[in-house]
Amino acid sequence: MMDKQIHLWAFLQGIGFFPSGWMHERARPEGVFSMDYYARVAKLAEQGMFDAIVFGDQLQSRGAGGRTPERMAMPTLDPVSLLTAMAAVTKHVGLVATVSTSYNTPEMLAERFGAMERISGGRAGWNIVTTAHPATAPNFGDDDLPPKDERYRRAKEVVAKACELWAAMDREGPMLPQGRPVLVQAGQSPDGRDFAARTAEAIFCPAANIDAGIDFRSDLRARVADVGRDPDGVRIMPGLSCVLGSSEEEARANHAAILDLADDALAIEYLSESLGCDLTPFDPQGEIPVATILEQTILPKADIARAVTPAHEKGTPLGAFAANFMRHPRGHNVFLGTPEQMADMMIAWRDAGACDGFTLQPSYMPGGLEDFVEQVVPILQQRGRLRTEYPGTTLRETLGLAAREAVAA
Amino acid sequence: MTRPFILSASIAEAAFAVPQSAAPILEAAEAAGLDLLVIGRSGARPFDAQVLLAWAAPITTRLGLVATVPASNAHPFHVARALSAIDFLSAGRTGWSVIPEGSPDGMAEDMVGAARALWDGWGSDTLILDKASGRYLDASKVRASNYEGPFFKVAGPLNAMRPLLGHPLLVVDGDDPIDVADADIGLIGPDGAAPAATRRLVKVALDADVAALSNRFAAGDIDGVHFTLTDALAQLPEIGTRFGSLVADRIDATGDLRARLGLPIPQTASNQPGGAVVPENA
Numbered sequence: 159m160m161d162k163q164i165h166l167w168a169f170l171q172g173i174g175f176f177p178s179g180w181m182h183e184r185a186r187p188e189g190v191f192s193m194d195y196y197a198r199v200a201k202l203a204e205q206g207m208f209d210a211i212v213f214g215d216q217l218q219s220r221g222a223g224g225r226t227p228e229r230m231a232m233p234t235l236d237p238v239s240l241l242t243a244m245a246a247v248t249k250h251v252g253l254v255a256t257v258s259t260s261y262n263t264p265e266m267l268a269e270r271f272g273a274m275e276r277i278s279g280g281r282a283g284w285n286i287v288t289t290a291h292p293a294t295a296p297n298f299g300d301d302d303l304p305p306k307d308e309r310y311r312r313a314k315e316v317v318a319k320a321c322e323l324w325a326a327m328d329r330e331g332p333m334l335p336q337g338r339p340v341l342v343q344a345g346q347s348p349d350g351r352d353f354a355a356r357t358a359e360a361i362f363c364p365a366a367n368i369d370a371g372i373d374f375r376s377d378l379r380a381r382v383a384d385v386g387r388d389p390d391g392v393r394i395m396p397g398l399s400c401v402l403g404s405s406e407e408e409a410r411a412n413h414a415a416i417l418d419l420a421d422d423a424l425a426i427e428y429l430s431e432s433l434g435c436d437l438t439p440f441d442p443q444g445e446i447p448v449a450t451i452l453e454q455t456i457l458p459k460a461d462i463a464r465a466v467t468p469a470h471e472k473g474t475p476l477g478a479f480a481a482n483f484m485r486h487p488r489g490h491n492v493f494l495g496t497p498e499q500m501a502d503m504m505i506a507w508r509d510a511g512a513c514d515g516f517t518l519q520p521s522y523m524p525g526g527l528e529d530f531v532e533q534v535v536p537i538l539q540q541r542g543r544l545r546t547e548y549p550g551t552t553l554r555e556t557l558g559l560a561a562r563e564a565v566a567a
Numbered sequence: 568m569t570r571p572f573i574l575s576a577s578i579a580e581a582a583f584a585v586p587q588s589a590a591p592i593l594e595a596a597e598a599a600g601l602d603l604l605v606i607g608r609s610g611a612r613p614f615d616a617q618v619l620l621a622w623a624a625p626i627t628t629r630l631g632l633v634a635t636v637p638a639s640n641a642h643p644f645h646v647a648r649a650l651s652a653i654d655f656l657s658a659g660r661t662g663w664s665v666i667p668e669g670s671p672d673g674m675a676e677d678m679v680g681a682a683r684a685l686w687d688g689w690g691s692d693t694l695i696l697d698k699a700s701g702r703y704l705d706a707s708k709v710r711a712s713n714y715e716g717p718f719f720k721v722a723g724p725l726n727a728m729r730p731l732l733g734h735p736l737l738v739v740d741g742d743d744p745i746d747v748a749d750a751d752i753g754l755i756g757p758d759g760a761a762p763a764a765t766r767r768l769v770k771v772a773l774d775a776d777v778a779a780l781s782n783r784f785a786a787g788d789i790d791g792v793h794f795t796l797t798d799a800l801a802q803l804p805e806i807g808t809r810f811g812s813l814v815a816d817r818i819d820a821t822g823d824l825r826a827r828l829g830l831p832i833p834q835t836a837s838n839q840p841g842g843a844v845v846p847e848n849a
Contacts, residue, residue, distance in 0.1 A: 181698040188696055191655045191728070191845045193625050217644065219709070219726045226706040226724065233726045236645075239652035242621035246586075265640055273615035276584045277622045296722035297644045332585045421701060 162508050164543045165515025165557065167254070167360075167395050168203045171214045173231045174522035175399040175492075177428045177484055178420035180231040184525025187231060193243060199524050200244035203251050206531035207545050209393075209556045210252030210283060211244065212342075212362075212517065213237030217261055218293040221427075223436030223454065229424040230431070238270055245278035252553030254283035254342055254360075259313040261289060261298050267316065268323035271339045275324075280335025280552035285342040286357065288313045292434075292456040310349045317341070317357055337562035340553050355381035358392060359559055362517050364489040365396035371512030393557055397490035398504075398516040402497055402529050409494040416521055417485060425480035432483065433462055442477025446470045490519060497533035504534075505543055569829050572784050572813040573791030575603035575752070575768050576806065577635075578799050579611035583619065592799045593623050597630050599807030600814040602828060603736075603752070607635030608795070609666040609743035617649045624657035631824045633662035633738050636678070639670035643681035643719050647727065651686065654730035659823025659842065662736030662752070666743045675745040677716035679737065683833075684712035685721060689729035691841040729843040732825050733832040739764055751830050754793045765830055766790040773805055781813060 173180035173187050180187040189195030203211050220232045241253035253274070257267060267284075275282040288309035295303050304312065324338035343358035345351055354361050361378060365371035374396070379389035401416065403409030420428075422442040430437045434457035440447050448463075448470045455462045469479045486492065493500050507513050520526025538544035549555050554562070576596070582588040583606070596604050606616040606623075616634035623632050632653070636646055646663070654661040667675045690708030697703075712723035736751040739762040753764030761767055768791045771780065775792065783789045792810065796802050820827045823842070832841050 180696075180703065181701060183698075185698075187698070187703070188845050188847065193656045193658070196656070197625060216726060219724045224711070226704075226709040228706045229701050229703055231703055233728050235652035235655065235727055236648040238618060239621040239649050239656065242618050243625050243653075243656045246622045246625045261642070262645070263640070266642075266645075269615040269640065270618055273584060273618035276614070277586055277589065277619060279586055296720075298642065299720035332581060419701075424701060 161542050163545065164504055164508050164538060165393055165395060166206065166208045166544070167210045167212050167515065167517040168206075168208045168527065169212045169214065169397065169517050169519045170199060170523065170527070171234060171237070172523070174526055175490075175519040176416050176420075176521050177230055177424060178416055179522035179526070181419040182416060182522040182525065185522040186524060189524065190235065195524070196240055196244050197247045199527060200248045200251060202524065202527055202531050204248050206527075206535045207539075207548070208251055208518075209515070210254045210553060211241065212254040212283075212285060213240060213256060214285070215256040215258075215287070216291060216294070217258060217289060217297055218291055220431055221436075222430040222434055225430075225436045225438065227427040227431065229421075230427050238274060242274050242277065245274070245281060250281075250548040250551060250556065252281045252283055252340070252556055253278055254285050254340070256285040256287055258287050258289040259316040260304060260309050261294065262316075264316050264319035264323060268320045268327065271320070272324055272327045272334060275334045275336060275339050276332055280554070282336070283340035283342050283360070283553055285344060285362070286313060286317060287344065306347075306349065310353055313353060314356075336552050336554050340557065340559070351378060351381055354378065355387070356385050360393040360395055360557065363394065363396050364491075365512065366486075366489055366491055368507050368510055368512045371396050371507055372510060375511060375513060391559055393514040395515050395517045396513050397519050398493060399490055399519040399521055400493040400500055400526075400530065401521055402495070402500065402533060404496065406495050406499065409496065413492075413494050417481075420481070420484060422477040422480065425477065425484045428484050429480040433457065433465065437476065437480075440476055442480070443475050446474065446476050446479055497537055500534050501537040501541065501543075504538065505541065508543070570790065571602075571817055571827070571829055572781075573602045573752070573766060573768055573828060574600055574806070574810055574814050575605065575754075575791060576601055576794040576796050576799075576803075577605035577608045578796045579608050579613060580796070580799060581613040583799070584614040586622075588800075589619065589622070590626065592803070593627050593630065595800060595803035597627055599803045600811045601630055601803070601806070602791070602814065603631040603633055603662065603738070605633040605635060605662075605664055605738060605793075609635070609668050609740060612637065617646070617653070620653050620661065621649070621656060624653055624660070627657070627660075629660070629820070631660050631662055631736065631828075632657055633664055633736065635664045635666060637666055637668045637670070638675035638678045639668060641678065643678050643685065644721055644725070646678065647682040647685040647725055650682070650735045651725070651727040651730050654732055654735055655728070659731035659825070661730065661732060662738055662824070664738035664740055665745055666740060667745060668743060671718070674718045676747055677718045679745065679747050680716050681714045681719040681721050683734055684714035685723050685725040686729050686734055688712045688724040689843070691729060691733070691843050693728070694844070694846055696846050731823055731842045733842040736824060736828075736830065741770075749833060755789075766828065768793040770795060773802060773809065777809055777813070784813075
């Protein structure tokens with residue numbers, strides 16, 4: 159029997175995974191405003207046999223407390239536009255755009271993704287998000303987000319309605335090559351996992367280590383089976399960032415060098431955004447202003463208290479806390495080592511049932527993606543774990559899913 | 568500013584939604600010397616024009632790409648972001664034609680006002696991108712728009728930049744007009760009222776009298792012509808043959824769409840004139 163194949167997705171929003179990544183000598187921060195950059199990275203992803211390119215999204219400006227950050231890379235361009243432009247210069251790679259169910263109507267979603275699906279020749283995917291950031295609401299005339307359970311209730315309705323509209327578009331023609339876009343989800347909470355189990359054909363998640371990956375994938379596969387779907391019809395794709403080197407020691411030094419690009423001011427801007435409270439007026443040498451944070455944050459207070467209290471009790475200064483916080487953005491696995499070690503790790507995760515593949519989050523762009531494609535992809539191919547050509551042209555074919563499948567109600 | 572003769576056409580064929588048809592049509596549009604291709608039109612939008620604009624951007628080089636945006640099935644925050652992205656991807660060749668298409672009175676105008684306020688929330692020289700100092704942008708150049716209109720209330724700031732063109736070209740169709748100041752292009756029906764716009768294009772058929780149109784242009788009566796395509800692949804070469812001489816003097820013109828068509832960059836926000844500038848990075 160063939161060895162288990164590894165699926166690869168490339169998460170390419172922004173200028174890299176690390177907040178300081180844009181300052182790396184092999185980063186191109188001006189590139190994200192030019193087509194030649196997107197053409198280059200889309201072709202790299204195809205060269206690396208990636209299933210898909212994914213862009214995340216937010217519907218609010220970055221920052222906290224009304225302050226726009228000066229040292230973090232922004233703005234984020236519209237993912238549907240970027241991915242559709244990339245479709246024009248590629249033939250195989252799938253294109254997965256993150257779009258909110260809370261701030262779009264089913265008609266808007268069906269029209270946009272239907273057009274993307276047709277013009278890309280069946281390579282569209284929709285990463286369904288309900289939008290959790292409170293600063294989004296005022297951009298759409300509201301004071302507050304709908305409550306979480308209401309957002310998920312609406313998401314189910316919106317997806318079901320959009321699927322009906324795609325079915326109608328497909329009948330009217332021109333046909334939608336996949337019937338509808340591939341549905342992708344990234345919910346972590348019980349509500350999110352339940353929604354993903356009913357809806358998604360691919361799921362992102364953070365998994366800091368192999369055990370976390372096994373737990374998540376086992377839980378999701380059980381939930382998928384519980385709603386009468388085939389667990390093998392769902393790809394589970396935890397995030398993975400990396401810093402490579404010719405030795406483990408060199409990789410660690412390269413990682414340290416990326417982190418060193420960030421000063422206290424950047425770390426505190428990043429922490430401010432993550433905690434939903436502007437901390438830039440505070441002294442980095444002083445204590446963490448827990449009372450102010452909990453009073454001012456617009457994010458769920460219990461989560462924020464959990465994030466800051468242990469460090470505050472230990473007496474960690476604000477600057478040191480911020481610098482440490484930035485070392486592990488968003489709880490993802492950050493691999494440090496040689497290309498061979500990285501391939502070993504990826505194969506070990508796949509064989510242990512910790513994932514179906516990985517959502518690569520290059521540490522800086524485009525250099526981080528170039529390194530992975532040039533150094534790790536050939537090893538995975540030599541070991542028979544990564545394809546050397548695409549099986550077809552649609553994203554479903556690339557994912558090894560049934561050509562056209564209806565969503566569970 | 569020079570006043571060039573503007574050659575424009577609209578397309579609303581369902582076949583334009585698939586790459587096998589869209590690619591040759593775009594190639595023919597550029598070969599014919601078209602300045603503007605308006606994608607979709609009022610009452611005929613068999614596709615999402617903004618999506619097709621993004622697809623067309625990398626495979627065209629000089630064509631102005633105009634998305635028909637229905638006020639009733641769009642939100643200014645989304646539209647402003649998408650058109651900003653497409654303007655960068657196309658190196659400054661983006662336009663939009665907002666159409667009421669059955670929406671409540673004033674909604675299309677509100678859409679325009681809200682999107683313009685979002686674009687104006689970013690100064691043209693906001694980006695710094697200096698790796699050495701770690702400054703990515705100048706936050707003093709970014710403002711929340713706090714736009715409040717009859718239909719749309721949008722706080723901002725937009726999480727996308729001011730476009731290269733400042734604002735994408737605004738095209739107003741005289742057959743389904745909206746009431747806005749500072750429209751860039753107005754499309755006049757044969758018997759229709761002329762929308763207020765910096766440049767006015769008359770809608771004509773393919774067999775229109777070229778010499779007569781050239782005289783009207785010379786007299787300052789019109790600034791160009793607009794065709795309503797029904798079979799683009801057959802009609803575009805004919806447009807090139809019959810009308811190409813009117814634009815032949817600048818078929819190789821480079822630069823963004825406003826520069827080429829002699830249309831001023833909007834000065835709606837006095838503290839941030841001009842289109843966005845992306846600094847060369849060290």
